[in-house]
Amino acid sequence: MTNIAIESERPVPEAPLPAPAKATHNTGLGAALRHARYILGENAVTGFAFGLFLLIVLAALVGPYLVPYDPLASDTAAALKGPSLAHWFGTDQLGRDVFSRVVVATRLDFFIAIASVALVFLMGGLAGVAAGFFGGWTDRIVGRIADTIMAFPLFVLAMGIVAALGNTVQNIVLATAIVNFPLYARVARAEANVRREAGFVQAARLSGNGEMRILLGQILPNIMPIMVVQMSLTMGYAILNAAGLSFIGLGVRPPTAEWGIMVAEGAAFMVSGEWWIAFFPGAALMVAVFCFNLLGDGLRDIVDPQRRT
Amino acid sequence: MLMMILKRMMMAVPSLIGVVIVTFLLTRALPGDPAAYFAGPAATTEAIQQIRVKLGLDKPLYIQFVRYVEDLAHGDLGNSLTTGQPVGQEIKTRLPASAELTLLGLIVSVLIAVPLGILAATRPNSLIDHSCRVIATAGVSLPVFFTGLILIYVFYYHLGWAPPPLGRLDIFFSPPPQVTGFYLIDSLIAGDGEVFVAALKQLILPALTLAIFSLAPIARMTRASMLAVLSSDFVRTARASGLAPFTVVITYAFRNAMLPVITTLGMVFSFLLGANVLVEKVFAWPGIGSFAVEALIASDFAPLQGFVLTMAVMYVALNLLIDILYGVIDPRMRVEA
Numbered sequence: 001m002t003n004i005a006i007e008s009e010r011p012v013p014e015a016p017l018p019a020p021a022k023a024t025h026n027t028g029l030g031a032a033l034r035h036a037r038y039i040l041g042e043n044a045v046t047g048f049a050f051g052l053f054l055l056i057v058l059a060a061l062v063g064p065y066l067v068p069y070d071p072l073a074s075d076t077a078a079a080l081k082g083p084s085l086a087h088w089f090g091t092d093q094l095g096r097d098v099f100s101r102v103v104v105a106t107r108l109d110f111f112i113a114i115a116s117v118a119l120v121f122l123m124g125g126l127a128g129v130a131a132g133f134f135g136g137w138t139d140r141i142v143g144r145i146a147d148t149i150m151a152f153p154l155f156v157l158a159m160g161i162v163a164a165l166g167n168t169v170q171n172i173v174l175a176t177a178i179v180n181f182p183l184y185a186r187v188a189r190a191e192a193n194v195r196r197e198a199g200f201v202q203a204a205r206l207s208g209n210g211e212m213r214i215l216l217g218q219i220l221p222n223i224m225p226i227m228v229v230q231m232s233l234t235m236g237y238a239i240l241n242a243a244g245l246s247f248i249g250l251g252v253r254p255p256t257a258e259w260g261i262m263v264a265e266g267a268a269f270m271v272s273g274e275w276w277i278a279f280f281p282g283a284a285l286m287v288a289v290f291c292f293n294l295l296g297d298g299l300r301d302i303v304d305p306q307r308r309t
Numbered sequence: 310m311l312m313m314i315l316k317r318m319m320m321a322v323p324s325l326i327g328v329v330i331v332t333f334l335l336t337r338a339l340p341g342d343p344a345a346y347f348a349g350p351a352a353t354t355e356a357i358q359q360i361r362v363k364l365g366l367d368k369p370l371y372i373q374f375v376r377y378v379e380d381l382a383h384g385d386l387g388n389s390l391t392t393g394q395p396v397g398q399e400i401k402t403r404l405p406a407s408a409e410l411t412l413l414g415l416i417v418s419v420l421i422a423v424p425l426g427i428l429a430a431t432r433p434n435s436l437i438d439h440s441c442r443v444i445a446t447a448g449v450s451l452p453v454f455f456t457g458l459i460l461i462y463v464f465y466y467h468l469g470w471a472p473p474p475l476g477r478l479d480i481f482f483s484p485p486p487q488v489t490g491f492y493l494i495d496s497l498i499a500g501d502g503e504v505f506v507a508a509l510k511q512l513i514l515p516a517l518t519l520a521i522f523s524l525a526p527i528a529r530m531t532r533a534s535m536l537a538v539l540s541s542d543f544v545r546t547a548r549a550s551g552l553a554p555f556t557v558v559i560t561y562a563f564r565n566a567m568l569p570v571i572t573t574l575g576m577v578f579s580f581l582l583g584a585n586v587l588v589e590k591v592f593a594w595p596g597i598g599s600f601a602v603e604a605l606i607a608s609d610f611a612p613l614q615g616f617v618l619t620m621a622v623m624y625v626a627l628n629l630l631i632d633i634l635y636g637v638i639d640p641r642m643r644v645e646a
Contacts, residue, residue, distance in 0.1 A: 144323075144327070147324060147327065148324070148327030148330075148331060151324040151325075151327055151328050151621055151624065151625050152328065152331070152617070152621045153578070153579045153580075153581075153582035153620050153621070153624050154579055154580075154583055155582075155584070155586065155587075156582060156583055156586065156616070156617055156621070157331075157617065157621075158583075159586065159601065159605070159613070159617070160332070160335050160613065160614070160617040161335070163335075163605055163610065163613050164335040164336065164610070236449075236450065240452055243452055244452065244453070244454065244583075244586075247452075247454050247587060247590070248586065248587065248590055248602045248605065249602070249605060250605065260452075260454075263458065264454075266458075267454070267591065270458045270461055270466070271461060271462075271465065271466060271473065271474065272466075273462075273466050275466075278455070278458050279458075279462075282452060282454075282455035282458065283455075285452050285455065286450050286451055286452065286455060289449075289450040289451075289452070290446065290447065290450035293446055293449060293450055294446065297446070
């Protein structure tokens with residue numbers, strides 16, 4: 001009994017988890033800050049991405065209150081003007097200020113990405129953990145679902161789902177979550193599988209915990225770092241996927257400010273030289289995705305250095 | 310070898326069944342009454358009832374499914390609501406356009422990514438290694454439709470090097486007599502150099518767009534896999550034996566490093582087939598992707614369903630092909646099977 005109890009305090013050998021481990025022996029806000037600075041100092045690129053991330057969050061939170069123009073107000077007298085001091089990113093065919101629209105759109109795009117990643121974490125993460133922990137039929141069913149989704153080119157499946165379920169933002173979130181399901185389920189399954197007979201799990205079992213309680217209280221918290229990395233890695237893809245869907249006319253409808261649809265609206269003007277209408281929302285999209293990818297890579301290098309390529 | 314191929318083909322069957330079930334469920338999940346939907350907005354109640362019987366929607370779900378599979382087996386993908394044409398026929402005539410674009414994009418991508426990955430791996434932490442990493446990360450971060458538009462702006466509007474982004478061939482040319490459906494190959498068969506050049510000009514920008522998007526995973530995988538192989542014993546032995554560096558890297562290391570790269574191609578194809586839809590929209594490419602987008606705008610579901618099914622079947626087939634290729638390249642796979 002004591003043996004097992006001691007074993008439970010050791011981390012699982014397959015996946016060292018540096019971040020929480022450090023937090024245990026010097027707690028407090030100061031230590032957390034020191035740790036964050038250590039991580040960011042280690043990799044300047046990750047630090048830069050983190051700064052960018054804060055900027056995006058800020059734009060999503062307070063952007064709509066700060067922009068100089070109403071993103072929906074048209075002003076035909078000032079239509080199709082290039083970037084200037086009055087309109088930093090120029091104006092579109094209806095005279096709407098592109099800068100205001102790009103900033104305001106951050107909230108919607110960011111929301112879609114966060115919501116779909118959270119949703120797929122709930123669906124894929126839980127299904128994967130259950131599959132890896134229980135094995136047997138649960139494993140087979142989850143594996144079969146994941147395989148079926150993987151049999152489709154992902155963007156094409158997302159198109160089909162949104163077209164079938166209805167053309168709304170909620171369905172874009174759902175479709176993006178569904179196409180990412182296999183990724184999450186597989187990672188969670190693999191991580192749960194190596195822990196199903198770990199010392200701390202056996203200890204919890206011996207102390208009379210039910211299987212469900214072990215799954216949620218012991219296994220899930222232990223695989224969280226890996227799952228968080230997975231979430232930040234797929235966040236960029238989620239934004240791209242959602243913007244691609246709205247680019248082809250699914251989900252978000254005009255005149256809503258959203259990056260994908262703004263690029264679509266500006267596309268026709270690209271061939272006649274009015275580049276700013278499509279360029280700035282496209283660039284915002286690119287910067288956001290770039291930031292999430294760098295951040296994901298950085299986090300992955302910290303949590304799981306062996307998977308670095 | 311033959312056994313391995315057969316075995317692998319059997320493994321593709323559950324995927325195909327899954328694909329058929331999902332596409333079936335997608336139609337049944339259509340909001341509202343599918344019969345009213347297929348009858349169009351102006352239909353009377355009797356007309357809707359008639360269509361319901363005609364489509365078999367009054368029957369239980371499993372009978373509907375059997376009918377659906379029967380239709381598929383006959384190559385019947387239903388009719389388009391807007392044009393009334395059979396979807397299968399339309400997809401068949403449009404498929405070569407998409408296939409030509411996607412394949413050329415993949416070829417360009419491999420031609421850039423693999424040498425880049427090898428260079429990065431042979432000079433770790435050099436300028437080329439870092440730029441490989443930056444290019445790869447930037448490549449996946451660029452939305453395809455955005456890359457396409459930038460290329461159009463620079464090469465068509467500004468420099469005037471590229472023709473207008475309007476389809477496969479300038480309107481002054483007539484397409485070559487159809488043999489393969491690929492304009493590049495058909496024009497060569499017909500011996501028509503002018504059409505070949507014109508078709509190539511139209512293809513370059515969209516193919517480059519696809520290539521930029523799919524560069525990243527191939528370059529990264531080549532680099533990682535080359536790094537692993539280059540540090541192995543047999544490469545060290547080859548170097549110690551005094552073989553030329555080029556022979557060591559290409560003949561010894563690269564051939565062994567190719568396997569993971571080929572596996573990555575499966576994932577790359579998933580990206581490419583999806584990105585294809587967006588690129589076709591940007592360049593007004595008359596392929597199956599723009600067919601699906603047009604259908605989406607008209608809320609015409611049958612073409613979209615046919616499109617999703619075609620793409621999925623192609624993707625399953627491609628993965629099968631990649632696995633078989635894997636066995637051809639790596640003799641160990643044959644022994645295991």
